[in-house]
Amino acid sequence: MTAPLLSLTWTDHVTGRRGFLVVDRLVRGVSSGGLRMRPGCTLEEVAGLARGMTMKEALHYDPRSRYVPLGGAKGGIDCDPRDPEAYGVLVRYLRAVRPHIECFWTTGEDLGLTQDLVDRAAAEAGLVSSIQAVYPLLDDETAARARLAAAFGVEVDGIGLDELVGGCGVAEAALAALDRSGTPYAGTRAAVQGFGTMGGATARFLARAGLTVVAVADIKGTIANPDGLDVDALLAARDAHGTVDRAALRPADLEHAGDAWLSAEAEILVPAAVSYAIDTGNQGQVRARWIVEAANMPVTAEAEELLAERGVTVLPDVVVNSGTNAWWWWTLFGDIGADADEAFTHTRRSMRALVELMLARAEADGTTPRAAAHAVAAERLPVIAERFGWYR
Incomplete structure (x- = not known):
């Protein structure tokens, strides 16, 4: 490197x-x-x-x-x-x-x-x-800045589009993996660590796709319900830092220790908070089949090797959580307008194509999704450099 x-x-x-x-x-x-x-x-x-x-x-x-x-x-x-x-x-x-x-x-x-x-x-x-x-x-700075400002003013169900689009991308990455494996959405369970901007939006889109969100974790601990949490109610009860007001919990919603999300009985695990959340010391607690990295660098390299040996697939952050950054630039440069439906459609299409490319490459090369994503990026970087240069 x-x-x-x-x-x-x-x-x-x-x-x-x-x-x-x-x-x-x-x-x-x-x-x-x-x-x-x-x-x-x-x-x-x-x-x-x-x-x-x-x-x-x-x-x-x-x-x-x-x-x-x-x-x-x-x-x-x-x-x-x-x-x-x-x-x-x-x-x-x-x-x-x-x-x-x-x-x-x-x-x-x-x-x-x-x-x-x-x-x-x-x-x-x-x-x-x-x-x-x-x-x-930018070709037209005034129009571009107005378009981005308008996009940041868009709300869906009282939540800003800028807060939702990243979670839309994360959820679509998970759904693409499920589709490729032939796993139905109904009956598939998900657990999310972190209930702020990215984690909350991811939980929202997974639930609306038909998955059952059985656990979410915030700074106070893990909230769990094997029959499924009311994600919309929990989102409405968050503070600015993504902490859920426990008064909003239903009688069947249980409170556990902060790290209980790791061992949740779920097929999909979404670490959406801090880096290095899953390491060699705790990776053995993971029961999920897929880890979908909504946070940046939440799984250490050493832990990922051990997880792969156990048949746990890690969908890497460089792909999974890239939707927010791309949405900014798609909007500013004019590939999409200040419209929620257009943003979600473009994000879903782009993320699904990228995840499918990554997983197909991993299967063909006999390697991990992260190695496949890095290989695709390594092939594209020289093309970008040749066309635009590093500095100019």
């Missing part, structure tokens, strides 16, 4: 907390990757995520699209987003890396941060937008 183009560590002069930025690659002079905030975030973690963004972008390359994949990047701040000092740290971080955002790093919400919070902090830091570096690549 080649070294990233840029790697920096920032120390907050007020709190001593550290932040990181890694730019793995530039395409047409621009990179894409969200900004996360979590206690314990490291430079190594951010570098891995930046590399993953390079692959996510490449995997969505379609020479017929207006959207041209960007390079990969990622930002991270070692701070609890619930800390009273967190917002000040975020503003000072954005102020420190402002030249990079202005010139070549487009960023947005990620673990621990909402887009509204990023936008507010970016404005306070003196930025036009957290994605302003991409504006020179």
Whole structure:
């Protein structure tokens, strides 16, 4: 693996907390990757995520699209987003890396941060937008910005389209795997770790497809019901951090320890919260047939090897959770409009094609879905570089 183009560590002069930025690659002079905030975030973690963004972008390359994949990047701040000092740290971080955002790093919400919070902090830091570096690549900047703003204003059942589209992509990845194996949706059970933006939306789309969501986990623990949870009711009872008000639980809904989601009696397990959630120490608890990585890097490489030996298939994050990022650019560049049905249709079609390509490649090569996805990305990166270059 080649070294990233840029790697920096920032120390907050007020709190001593550290932040990181890694730019793995530039395409047409621009990179894409969200900004996360979590206690314990490291430079190594951010570098891995930046590399993953390079692959996510490449995997969505379609020479017929207006959207041209960007390079990969990622930002991270070692701070609890619930800390009273967190917002000040975020503003000072954005102020420190402002030249990079202005010139070549487009960023947005990620673990621990909402887009509204990023936008507010970016404005306070003196930025036009957290994605302003991409504006020179647009044919009509005014129309494109208006289209994206309108898309962020779209709501479905009271939930923002920007919160739903990523979960739509994750769910479609799971459904594609079920279809390929001939497994009916009815009777198939799912457990979701993390009930924030990505996890909540994934649970919503899986339930609406006919699967039974038997467990969801938030910071307070795991909520389970073998007969199925009322996902819509739980979504309505969430706070801004994805924590469910236990007063909304039904008598048959049970509360368990925080890690009970791992061993849930379910065919599909969706880790949608932190990185490294499944490791060699706890992978033996997994009973699912598929792990669908809605979070970034939730399964360690060593754990994935052990899971594969037990017949557990991991659908990798570089494919599964790439829908949100792609939706931003499909909308901004004009491949789709500010419309929920259009967004969901385009996301489902693109994600299903990508998952089927990955699984067919894995079967043909006799390897894992992750190795197959990496192989596809490795083939596309030189094509993108030849057409657009790394830097220009």
